Amino acid sequence: MSIHVAILKRPYLKLILAGRKTVESRLTRTAQPPYGRIVTGERIFLKASAGPFMATALAGQVEQHDGLTPGAIARLQSRHNHAVCGDPAYWKLKRDSRFAVFIRLKQVEPIEVGPVYPKSMRAWHVLDEALSPLMDIPLTDGAIRNRYIALTRSSDKMRCRPLTLHMPDGSEVETGFADGKPRIRWRGWARYYQQYEMIPGDTVRFVAVAPGRYRVSFHKQD
Secondary structure, three states: OEEEEEEEOHHHHHHHHOOOOOEEEEEEOOOOOOOOOOOOOOEEEEEEOOOOEEEEEEEEEEEEEOOOOHHHHHHHHHHHHHHHOOOHHHHHHOOOOOEEEEEEEEEEEEOOOOOOOOOOOOOEEEEEHHHOOEEEEEOOHHHHHHOOOEOOOOOHHHHOOOEEEEOOOOOEEEEOEHHHOOEEOOOOHHHHHHHOOOOOOOEEEEEEEEOOEEEEEEEOOO
16 A cells, blocks of 8 residues: 655644544646545645644545536535635635545544655655555454564564664663564563553554654554
């Protein structure tokens, strides 16, 4: 799967974080990303224009249109603007668009990091998942029972260097990988699995804050 960087004006990002804007829209005159390039379940990193990353979300339902006319745009505005939260100037600017994508935003969370992406005038970037600074690792029954976790998306380069884990209680763990394999050598997971009442399907999130340093958090499945 791909990951995405969406660049928005800061007021729209604040509406997303407040839970008022639940759909991100992109209307263009030509077929540009995310049109045809995003599917349900892919992660989006939301960045302020000329500013920092502020949020992340998962793509929910994706609705796409082509061959649009000003009349069709007006109908889409009427149907979607309660969730898009576009002002009249936005829809006036977009009235001659031919392509449209409406992406429902799920599991919105504030975040201050994002992937490195090629700087350009584009407001949407599609990237390889390997560039994501965020890894969500689903827990298996065996991982919980045997008190371990494996970073299945870790690269060979990552497995060769020490790891520093910043845990939710403020403690730091200095560790590494077991014999260059995805499994983390540290065996102190049981306390956190119990504290957060983790069950199979719940996830442990690793957010890269520096080379070899990850902030760890525990998340219940929806």
